[in-house]
Amino acid sequence: MIRQEEWRPTGGLILEPNAMAAATMGQANTVVSAGPGAGKTELLAQRADFVLRTGLCPYPRRILAVSFKTDAARNLRDRVRRRSGPEYAARFDSFTFHAFAKRLIDAFRPVLSGYNALDPDYRIDPTSPGARIEREQIRFADLVPLALEILESSAYARGAIRQTYSHVFLDEFQDCTADQYKLIKLAFGRTTSALTAVGDTKQRIMAWAGALDGVMQAFAEDFAAKPLPLYQNFRSAPRLRRMQNAMIAHMDPLAVSPDEDLAGDGGAIEVLAFDDEATEAEALAGLIEGWLEEGVEAHEIAVLVRQQPHLVAAPLGRELTNRGVPYRNEQESQDLAAEPAAALVFNLLRVIALDRQPGAYVELMRVAARPSASEEDASRFDRELKRKIVAIRASVRGDQFASQDLAAWRAPVLELLALITRPVLTALSPAYQQGTRLDDVVEQALLAFERELAVDDDPRKALRRLSEEDAVRLLTIHKCKGLEFEKVIVLGVEEELFWGEGQAPTSEFFVAVSRAKEHLVLTHANRRRRPATAVRRWDVRRTPHREFLAFCDTR
Numbered sequence: 001m002i003r004q005e006e007w008r009p010t011g012g013l014i015l016e017p018n019a020m021a022a023a024t025m026g027q028a029n030t031v032v033s034a035g036p037g038a039g040k041t042e043l044l045a046q047r048a049d050f051v052l053r054t055g056l057c058p059y060p061r062r063i064l065a066v067s068f069k070t071d072a073a074r075n076l077r078d079r080v081r082r083r084s085g086p087e088y089a090a091r092f093d094s095f096t097f098h099a100f101a102k103r104l105i106d107a108f109r110p111v112l113s114g115y116n117a118l119d120p121d122y123r124i125d126p127t128s129p130g131a132r133i134e135r136e137q138i139r140f141a142d143l144v145p146l147a148l149e150i151l152e153s154s155a156y157a158r159g160a161i162r163q164t165y166s167h168v169f170l171d172e173f174q175d176c177t178a179d180q181y182k183l184i185k186l187a188f189g190r191t192t193s194a195l196t197a198v199g200d201t202k203q204r205i206m207a208w209a210g211a212l213d214g215v216m217q218a219f220a221e222d223f224a225a226k227p228l229p230l231y232q233n234f235r236s237a238p239r240l241r242r243m244q245n246a247m248i249a250h251m252d253p254l255a256v257s258p259d260e261d262l263a264g265d266g267g268a269i270e271v272l273a274f275d276d277e278a279t280e281a282e283a284l285a286g287l288i289e290g291w292l293e294e295g296v297e298a299h300e301i302a303v304l305v306r307q308q309p310h311l312v313a314a315p316l317g318r319e320l321t322n323r324g325v326p327y328r329n330e331q332e333s334q335d336l337a338a339e340p341a342a343a344l345v346f347n348l349l350r351v352i353a354l355d356r357q358p359g360a361y362v363e364l365m366r367v368a369a370r371p372s373a374s375e376e377d378a379s380r381f382d383r384e385l386k387r388k389i390v391a392i393r394a395s396v397r398g399d400q401f402a403s404q405d406l407a408a409w410r411a412p413v414l415e416l417l418a419l420i421t422r423p424v425l426t427a428l429s430p431a432y433q434q435g436t437r438l439d440d441v442v443e444q445a446l447l448a449f450e451r452e453l454a455v456d457d458d459p460r461k462a463l464r465r466l467s468e469e470d471a472v473r474l475l476t477i478h479k480c481k482g483l484e485f486e487k488v489i490v491l492g493v494e495e496e497l498f499w500g501e502g503q504a505p506t507s508e509f510f511v512a513v514s515r516a517k518e519h520l521v522l523t524h525a526n527r528r529r530r531p532a533t534a535v536r537r538w539d540v541r542r543t544p545h546r547e548f549l550a551f552c553d554t555r
């Protein structure tokens with residue numbers, strides 16, 4: 001442990017004064033507002049390091065971080081592990097609002113009564129919107145209201161949660177809904193827990209889902225939180241920052257940066273116009289292929305689509321497949337990738353199917369290790385797992401190796417999971433400790449592998465597409481929040497794709513363009529043929545979104 005005045009930002013980073021103030025704040029609440037790439041998430045990782053290392057959060061107390069997406073929660077957890085090491089990171093709980101609510105329900109379920117009472121082995125309907133069955137099954141949307149009921153009716157639950165968490169972090173706070181805010185107020189309002197909320201009102205893209213207007217302001221007032229704005233942008237090159245600044249001038253004139261702060265020639269923005277989706281797909285696939293040949297890493301390339309990515313990005317997906325470029329359409333797979341059991345299944349498939357996979361193997365051993373095992377037990381388990389993998393590889397390879405038949409892969413994966421043992425697997429996530437979630441995730445991961453195998457019959461490429469590192473990512477703007485990439489393509493900057501009430505389309509476009517570090521490509525096509533599988537409205541003729549494209553003209 002070190003004294004507070006001895007603490008320095010980890011990773012050799014220099015924090016701007018307000019970031020330093022927020023990271024090292026004592027027990028007071030703060031609300032940090034800043035634009036994209038300002039280091040809000042990094043600031044939370046630094047604050048975690050500060051409060052853990054200086055004993056402000058003394059053992060066994062913990063830090064609670066609440067994000068909106070599983071990917072964002074995982075990013076933050078990984079960042080804290082990188083910055084502070086596994087020992088401190090073990091006292092950092094990074095959850096989505098829904099996962100936090102589920103923790104509360106699992107811990108204090110007997111508090112629920114009447115129609116809301118739940119059996120111990122209750123389940124959550126995985127379909128959307130799902131069905132409610134009294135006592136047995138709830139919907140995803142029931143989690144936060146049920147957690148609210150627990151906190152409202154049980155002083156014991158409130159006390160326990162406050163005792164557990166001395167510090168609370170709220171990421172992407174601009175998107176907090178009324179119910180979620182109520183949950184935070186009930187759990188931590190007027191307590192000694194110190195709260196740090198970070199957000200950016202210009203990135204408020206969840207308004208359709210009920211994001212509270214002015215939630216950052218309300219938080220500042222309700223929690224007497226000190227507002228600390230950040231001004232830097234560590235992510236984007238100057239040209240890209242000038243475009244973002246032009247958008248900020250339109251959305252929030254008071255937050256505009258002075259021109260002299262954004263000088264420089266770094267970065268590139270291109271607008272590419274096409275006749276139709278086929279020529280667009282061909283040109284973009286060629287562009288992406290060229291970037292990969294130049295040495296850009298696949299996971300540094302993202303293609304963002306506002307709506308219906310499975311349809312709008314399908315021609316590009318086919319073109320990438322033809323050229324053998326691995327990509328991942330994240331419509332279904334992103335939430336799966338955030339599931340530790342799915343990650344484990346993919347790593348098992350990797351060590352079975354591919355040679356030289358030290359990364360997958362190390363991660364496998366980390367996850368499979370029993371925390372309480374003696375060194376001797378751990379190395380015995382290590383040897384046994386290796387022996388089994390070698391035996392499986394010998395039998396699976398050969399004829400079956402190129403097999404599209406999932407059965408050839410399912411049995412060995414299940415065999416290895418059995419060796420790792422059920423208690424170790426259920427400990428991977430609180431959600432696995434009840435119902436059929438663990439088995440469902442394992443099954444979904446195997447099916448995702450089968451789907452990818454069907455694309456080109458090649459298990460190596462299928463696994464590359466399922467990996468975060470080796471695949472170009474095709475994702476919606478909603479899924480890309482909090483992420484960053486060297487190259488970003490926004491597909492279809494057209495009025496038919498960017499429409500909606502008030503500020504929402506502009507905020508979404510802002511989120512999309514602000515993911516780019518170096519190079520931003522915006523496309524539009526005159527025509528997009530109706531895909532056979534389209535069920536909703538589909539406009540064949542398209543109009544470029546001139547208002548958005550005009551923001552590119554920054555010179």
Ligand SMILES: Nc1ncnc2c1ncn2[C@@H]1O[C@H](COP(=O)(O)OP(=O)(O)OP(=O)(O)O)[C@@H](O)[C@H]1O
Pocket residue numbers: 013014015016034035036037038039040041042043200234235481482483484514
């Ligand atoms: N103090 C710093 N010095 C150098 N680099 C930094 C610093 N803070 C953050 N970064 C880097 O800048 C990038 C953006 O940081 P981060 O993701 O934390 O921003 P953010 O404010 O959460 O962005 P957004 O709201 O757009 O998702 C990351 O690559 C991060 O590592």
